[in-house]
Structure formats: C-alpha cells, structure tokens
Amino acid sequence: MxxxxxxxxxxxxxxxxxxxxxxxxxxxxxxxxxxxxxxxxxxxxxxxxxxxxxxxxxxxxxxxxxxxxxxxxxxxxxxxxxxxxxxxxxxxxxxxxxxxxxxxxxxxxxxxxxxxxxxxxSRPGFMPTLPTAVNNKLTLLLDVGANLEADVEDIIGYAKMANIYSKSVLKIENPSIAQLNIGEEKSKGTLLQKEIYKELEADENINFFGNLESRDILAGKVDIIVTDGYTGNMCLKAFEGASKILMTEIKSQLYKTIFTKLKALTLKKSFNNVSKKFDYKNHSGAILLxxxxxxxxxxxxxxxxxxxxxxxxxxxxxxxxxxxxxxxxxx
Amino acid sequence: MxxxxxxxxxxxxxxxxxxxxxxxxxxxxxxxxxxxxxxxxxxxxxxxxxxxxxxxxxxxxxxxxxxxxxxxxxxxxxxxxxxxxxxxxxxxxxxxxxxxxxxxxxxxxxxxxxxxxxxxxSRPGFMPTLPTAVNNKLTLLLDVGANLEADVEDIIGYAKMANIYSKSVLKIENPSIAQLNIGEEKSKGTLLQKEIYKELEADENINFFGNLESRDILAGKVDIIVTDGYTGNMCLKAFEGASKILMTEIKSQLYKTIFTKLKALTLKKSFNNVSKKFDYKNHSGAILLxxxxxxxxxxxxxxxxxxxxxxxxxxxxxxxxxxxxxxxxxx
Structure with missing residues (x-):
C-alpha cells in the first residue's frame, strides 16, 4: 500500500x-x-x-x-x-x-x-507530459515555468532527471533528448545554448537528438525536450492560444459555408476531441522534478x-x- | 515615381x-x-x-x-x-x-x-504583420529573430519605431503597445522585463497596454507587441507548428467520422482559408526596422x-x- x-x-x-x-x-x-x-x-x-x-x-x-x-x-x-x-x-x-x-x-x-x-x-523543473501528432507517443517538456532562467547545470540536470523518468515511468528504452532552440544547427542559439549542446552531446548516458525548433514540440520527434522555464512557458501558452483561435476560426468557416446548424452540432464533438487531444491540461499533471x-x-x-x-x-x-x-x- | x-x-x-x-x-x-x-x-x-x-x-x-x-x-x-x-x-x-x-x-x-x-x-528588429482573431485587425510583432538578445534600450527602440510605423503605414491613431511576457502582472518576468515595463509605462508618447502572454499574440488585443528576437522567433514557430498539427488532426477526425470523400474535397477549401489567414507567411513581408x-x-x-x-x-x-x-x- x-x-x-x-x-x-x-x-x-x-x-x-x-x-x-x-x-x-x-x-x-x-x-x-x-x-x-x-x-x-x-x-x-x-x-x-x-x-x-x-x-x-x-x-x-x-x-x-x-x-x-x-x-x-x-x-x-x-x-x-x-x-x-x-x-x-x-x-x-x-x-x-x-x-x-x-x-x-x-x-x-x-x-x-x-x-x-x-x-x-539548484532549480527544479516543471514537467508536463505532452500529446504529440504521433499516436500514443508522448513528449516530456521541461522546464515550463518553475524558474525563468536556467544555466548549463540546470538544463543538464533536467535532461538527466527526465531521462530516468522517461525510462522508468514511461518505459522508453533509450529516450531521445532534444534541446529547444531557434534553429536545428549546432551553431544556433545563445552562448548558453551552444554550451548546453556540447555538454549534452558529450554525455554518454544521454541519447542526444540535437536542437529542436518550437514548431516541432508537438511533432513527436523526441521523447524529452529541455529548455529554460521562460521559453517553455512561452511556447506552451503560444500553443494554447493558437489552438483556441484556430478552432474558433475553423468552426466559423465551416458553419458559414456548407453546414446547417444541425450538422454543426454533430461536428462539435469532433472539434472537442481534437481540442482535448492537444490540450496538455487535459492530459495529466506536471511533476516538479x-x-x-x-x-x-x-x-x-x-x-x-x-x-x-x-x-x-x-x-x-x-x-x-x-x-x-x-x-x-x-x- | x-x-x-x-x-x-x-x-x-x-x-x-x-x-x-x-x-x-x-x-x-x-x-x-x-x-x-x-x-x-x-x-x-x-x-x-x-x-x-x-x-x-x-x-x-x-x-x-x-x-x-x-x-x-x-x-x-x-x-x-x-x-x-x-x-x-x-x-x-x-x-x-x-x-x-x-x-x-x-x-x-x-x-x-x-x-x-x-x-x-544598436540592434534592428524583424517585424512581421500578423493576422489576428479580430477581423481586419493586424498586430505588429518585433523582434522575431534579427537578434537573439535585447536590452532595455533595444526594446524601447522597437516600441518607438513600431509606433511610428503603425501610425503612418497602418493608420492606427494611437497604437496600443504590449510587452510579451510570461504573465500579465507588472511584477512578472525577468529583471529586464520589469525594467522595460517601467520605461514603457513612463513614456508619454507610448500608449502602453501592459504585459501580454503568448497565448494572446493572435488575439487582436493590441496593435504592437515588443519582445526580444529569441522569444519572438520561438512563439512564431510554435504557432506554425500548432497550426500544422491541429489542421492535420481536425481533417483526419472529420474525414473519418461523418464525411464522404466528396464532402472532404469541399471542406479542403475552408481549411486552406483558415491556414492562410493565420499563416503570417501568407500575409506580407517583414520589414527590418x-x-x-x-x-x-x-x-x-x-x-x-x-x-x-x-x-x-x-x-x-x-x-x-x-x-x-x-x-x-x-x-
């Protein structure tokens, strides 16, 4: 018990x-x-x-x-x-x-x-489990706002902790870990990000994917994405906003073009399913790692x-x- | 000529x-x-x-x-x-x-x-014109990646330049300007953001809205949003990714539930309209201010x-x- x-x-x-x-x-x-x-x-x-x-x-x-x-x-x-x-x-x-x-x-x-x-x-990370475009594939993202700033040690700590979490809780054998960055190339990002890249690449216990752009956070390309809390928070909220606005717009487009109100009601469920699938809030809690x-x-x-x-x-x-x-x- | x-x-x-x-x-x-x-x-x-x-x-x-x-x-x-x-x-x-x-x-x-x-x-800003959820309302966002880092003076410079641009090119009488931040309260964000908040608030030539969260970038709440290039770039790409994934998901949901292939074709145009409306790429160029x-x-x-x-x-x-x-x- x-x-x-x-x-x-x-x-x-x-x-x-x-x-x-x-x-x-x-x-x-x-x-x-x-x-x-x-x-x-x-x-x-x-x-x-x-x-x-x-x-x-x-x-x-x-x-x-x-x-x-x-x-x-x-x-x-x-x-x-x-x-x-x-x-x-x-x-x-x-x-x-x-x-x-x-x-x-x-x-x-x-x-x-x-x-x-x-x-x-020194700084814990807030880690939600995100749904992705790939069926049944989840991605761990941290930090999403426990701390606004992070240094190299913090991010390496996030990677290490999430690595264990992914293996032991999500049963991923060899989790791939990416650093969130504004470009995929090794040379991209701030000095801090270049330093983090080198450390993650050199760590034998980490299956380093490389840099990942924010457009691919939900693409299901990796098991774990590490970033500072400021950036993680910005991206999660950007997804939330984009999702809300797009759904509203699609509904209004469809309803005004080809659908009767009766059909619109039938559609509602489909839209709600999609909203829920990609709304991390509906998935699970976030652990403070x-x-x-x-x-x-x-x-x-x-x-x-x-x-x-x-x-x-x-x-x-x-x-x-x-x-x-x-x-x-x-x- | x-x-x-x-x-x-x-x-x-x-x-x-x-x-x-x-x-x-x-x-x-x-x-x-x-x-x-x-x-x-x-x-x-x-x-x-x-x-x-x-x-x-x-x-x-x-x-x-x-x-x-x-x-x-x-x-x-x-x-x-x-x-x-x-x-x-x-x-x-x-x-x-x-x-x-x-x-x-x-x-x-x-x-x-x-x-x-x-x-x-000292640092120019890349400024796209973004579509918003409010019909015919556009929002200027800068910087979206000309420079990864920005200090107080850079952001104040962005605000001043975009203010003139909004007035003279977009004919907005008294453009409202927001700072992108992880929370709306004055106390939110990094030391830098708190400093920027104070300066924007104190500037008599600026109609300061306050902080705006990334979920509201496309909500049409303000005329101008200022941020550093790193954050702006992250958010734009997050929108792009969210949009692509959501559209794919909605299509597959709708097609598999109630629609015949013929109807699916009719729907395609509606989806494309929405995609285009919210894809900043389809709108206009970005000026390097x-x-x-x-x-x-x-x-x-x-x-x-x-x-x-x-x-x-x-x-x-x-x-x-x-x-x-x-x-x-x-x-």
Whole structure:
C-alpha cells in the first residue's frame, strides 16, 4: 500500500470534481490509500455524493487554502492551508506523494521551502507530459515555468532527471533528448545554448537528438525536450492560444459555408476531441522534478478526467520508484 | 515615381513566382518602377511569360545569389550576389526600398554591413504583420529573430519605431503597445522585463497596454507587441507548428467520422482559408526596422500572393515616408 496526500482545495472547479475523480480512480488501484487535505465539511459533503470505502482514505482537515489569486507569500502566511499541509505530510514521510490543483507559484515556492531540492539540483523543473501528432507517443517538456532562467547545470540536470523518468515511468528504452532552440544547427542559439549542446552531446548516458525548433514540440520527434522555464512557458501558452483561435476560426468557416446548424452540432464533438487531444491540461499533471518528494500539480482548471490522469501519473511515479532512481543518478 | 530593387533570386519557388507577382502588382501602382536584381536570363525568360511595360522596369544583372543554405559569410564572399547588389542600390540611393525573398540570416547581416543602423539603434528588429482573431485587425510583432538578445534600450527602440510605423503605414491613431511576457502582472518576468515595463509605462508618447502572454499574440488585443528576437522567433514557430498539427488532426477526425470523400474535397477549401489567414507567411513581408533604408524580407516560401503583399507593404512604407518619420522620432 502507498499513500498520496491530495490537496483538493484551490482549483477552479472546486473540491467536488477532485473527489469525484478520486472516487472513480481508487477503484482501479487497490494499493492506493488517499489522504484528502482541505475543508472537512466540503470533503465530507463531496464524499456523500461520490463515496469511497472508509478503509481507503482519511481526511486531513485544514482551515485555510491558497486560491488562484494568492501569492507565493501565502506559503509562509497560511500555515494551515491545504497545500502547506499536503507538502508537510510528504516531507514528514507520512505519504509517498502529493497532488495539488492549486496556485502554481505557491506550489513551486512551497515545494522549495518545505521539501527542498535534491542534491545537485539548484532549480527544479516543471514537467508536463505532452500529446504529440504521433499516436500514443508522448513528449516530456521541461522546464515550463518553475524558474525563468536556467544555466548549463540546470538544463543538464533536467535532461538527466527526465531521462530516468522517461525510462522508468514511461518505459522508453533509450529516450531521445532534444534541446529547444531557434534553429536545428549546432551553431544556433545563445552562448548558453551552444554550451548546453556540447555538454549534452558529450554525455554518454544521454541519447542526444540535437536542437529542436518550437514548431516541432508537438511533432513527436523526441521523447524529452529541455529548455529554460521562460521559453517553455512561452511556447506552451503560444500553443494554447493558437489552438483556441484556430478552432474558433475553423468552426466559423465551416458553419458559414456548407453546414446547417444541425450538422454543426454533430461536428462539435469532433472539434472537442481534437481540442482535448492537444490540450496538455487535459492530459495529466506536471511533476516538479528536482524537489525532494514526488509532487504533482494538476492544472488549475482540471476536470474529473484530468484529476484522474494526474492520480494515475502520480501512482506510476510511486510504483516505479522514480524519485530514488533519480537520486541515485544524481550522485 | 519611386523605385524598388527587387532581389528575385534565392527564394524557394524561384524567380518566376517573384516576376509573376511583380507583373500583376505593378498594374495597380502607377508610381512604381522596379529594378529586378538577379540572373538576367532567368528574369528575361520569366518576363516573357509575365510581361511588364518596358518603361517601368530594368534589370540589374548579377552572377551570383545566396541560397537558403547559405551563411551570413556569403554577404562578404558573394560580392556580386543579387542580395548584396539590391542592398547596395538602396545604400547608394538608387532606389527607395529593397525586397528580397532570400536567406534571412544573410539579409540581416547584409543590412547591418551595407545599410548600417539608424542613429540610436544598436540592434534592428524583424517585424512581421500578423493576422489576428479580430477581423481586419493586424498586430505588429518585433523582434522575431534579427537578434537573439535585447536590452532595455533595444526594446524601447522597437516600441518607438513600431509606433511610428503603425501610425503612418497602418493608420492606427494611437497604437496600443504590449510587452510579451510570461504573465500579465507588472511584477512578472525577468529583471529586464520589469525594467522595460517601467520605461514603457513612463513614456508619454507610448500608449502602453501592459504585459501580454503568448497565448494572446493572435488575439487582436493590441496593435504592437515588443519582445526580444529569441522569444519572438520561438512563439512564431510554435504557432506554425500548432497550426500544422491541429489542421492535420481536425481533417483526419472529420474525414473519418461523418464525411464522404466528396464532402472532404469541399471542406479542403475552408481549411486552406483558415491556414492562410493565420499563416503570417501568407500575409506580407517583414520589414527590418532600425536599419538605414526600407528593407523588406518576403518569406522564403513566398508564392505569388505573398510577393504581391510584400510589394504592397513596401510601397505603403515608401509612400508614407516611414523611414524619415522614424529617423525624426529617434533624434
């Protein structure tokens, strides 16, 4: 049996959605024991609607939570918040992992203050698992915003950690790793990127693909893409914006040309499928790689399906002992 | 009458496409005189197919050209290349502007060596005009890759130059200018971005919108977006990649669900319309703002329509005397 502390507060859709996901997911995972962290009354009410066998969970009641508009200072100020309590449970080894759908900035700050970084890692990286144009192929991208700046050691650290993650959790035998850059040639990019290129190329434990341009992030060409948090964040949000605008435009084009309103309704499902496939938010949580604990962030706008996906990813990380494998690699 | 030196070599689709565009466009613009720069035989052959009144053009014959795989060193090595000759014609005031569809890196280097920068500008910016989700609203984005790094002065320079351009060429009365950033709040981003925010906010001649996230670049929220060339380039290519992948996915979803092959053909046009609307390549060239001359780059994969658009933009820039207005502003 293993335990996850699940901070069910602070996400956009409220704790009911988180509990519904947990109630569904736990039936598929016999080894799992959940500690719901948050407002006791809310959790109990939600559990009435979506019951879970009493032997498989407990409630860690808290009086506060950090909302989406909160700041990183809330980690210090709100000592009894669900996010702080879930992180502390992980730090104190009361659980094997934690999940939150709350404020990202607070989560990153809290992980730093409460869990601390692994030896050899000065800046952790936020790593979502992205869908790609190639069926069933996923690509790990990090950092997407835990830290805006990164030096050579940070990026090499991201590559090493993601390499272990991809092997042990995603079962990729020899993951290919690319550096995100403005051009594919070795000579492209900033001085920092040229230096990183050399280091990745020279590392015998890394299957280095070379540079990859942002137009190919979702192309499924590699297993892992490393970059600084500023660039990763910009690109993810650019995808999000492009996706939203294109879908709107295509719908309006199609509807005004050949389709009746009735047919338009039939189309809606197809569009939603595509939106969901390429919206990383609908896939899974992002793990914060490099902190001393398995800490997952579900997207703030998570629905039942995305919380389920985050639970699944978290269990995968625990079952494959990814944290200890990473620690070993970093020594 | 005004003159444009048109380097018709070095783009993906060959000189015929460039000449066809010129032949069509010149009929709409009585004041325009063209100097085709490139291989004499190729140009003459193309002109047989797409004739232009002999009083309205001349050929500046060159023996070399810089191809897409060329390097910036070619600017020094290939003294008789069409790109170098077109830039020299502009420098020597033989023409009012130049256009090339050739190698971007060589064009940027050549503009630096041959035209030089305007007083007060140390790094020019590549500025495409982007389509947006709002009908008939365009957004100027710079820099998209002329220089990877930029300091506060560079970005303020971009804002000032684009401001004049938007007012005089696009006829926007009081253009709103945003800084591209990873978050909208004033406190977001790097130290550099916080400094830029303050300077843009304090500048009385600038209608500062604040920070804008990459997901909103195409949303039509502002008239001008300033950023460093590295970030601008990353975002443009992310849009390109997202667009390609989404369109492919939507097509396959729709075709496999409700459509017969016949209907699929009907749909093709709608998709192409959307692709074209949001592909900046199909819109117009990008001007290199900050060099001493009106120098436009048509995309390397330009078709007839995009070369026509670049010609139109270049004429607009000349007719509105944008270079002198910018020079005046920078003093």
């Amino acid at each position: 293993y335990k996850i502390a699940f901070d069910v507060m602070g996400s956009d859709n409220g704790s009911l959605v988180a509990i519904e996901a947990a109630s569904k997911f736990i039936k598929t995972k016999k080894e799992l024991y959940l500690i719901f962290v948050g407002d006791k009354e809310q959790i109990e009410t939600s559990l009435k609607k979506f019951p879970i066998d009493e032997s498989r969970y407990e409630i860690l009641a808290t009086t506060e939570f950090i909302d989406m508009n909160g700041s990183i200072m809330d980690i210090r100020r709100k000592k009894d918040s669900s996010m702080v309590k879930a992180l502390e449970a992980l730090k104190d080894n009361k659980v094997d992992a934690m999940i939150t759908g709350g404020n990202s900035a607070a989560f990153i700050a809290g992980s730093h203050f409460i869990l601390g970084e692994l030896n050899g890692i 490099g902190v001393n604990g398995i800490a997952f962030k579900a997207h703030g706008s998570s629905d039942v399906k995305s919380f389920e996906a985050t639970l699944r990813m978290t269990c995968d990380a625990i079952e494959n002992d990814v944290l200890n494998k990473i620690k070993k690699e970093l020594i | 005004y003159k444009i030196a048109f380097d018709v070599m070095g783009s993906d689709n060959g000189s015929l496409v460039a000449i066809e565009a010129a032949s069509k466009f010149i009929k709409t613009k009585k004041e325009l005189y063209l100097i085709f720069v490139g291989d004499k035989e190729q140009i003459e052959t193309s002109l047989k197919k797409f004739p232009i009144d002999e009083s309205r053009y001349e050929i500046l014959a060159t023996t070399e050209f810089i191809d897409m795989n060329g390097s910036i060193m070619d600017i020094r090595r290939k003294k008789d290349s069409s790109m170098v000759k077109a830039l020299e014609a502009l420098k020597d005031n033989k023409v009012d502007a130049m256009i090339t569809g050739g190698n971007s890196a060589a064009f940027i280097a050549g503009s630096h060596f041959i035209l030089g920068e305007l007083n007060g500008i 900050g060099v001493n001359g009106i120098a436009f780059k048509a995309h390397g994969s330009s078709d007839v329509k995009s070369f026509e658009a670049t010609l139109r933009m270049t004429c607009d820039a000349i007719e509105n005397d944008v270079l002198n207005k910018i020079k005046k502003e920078l003093i």
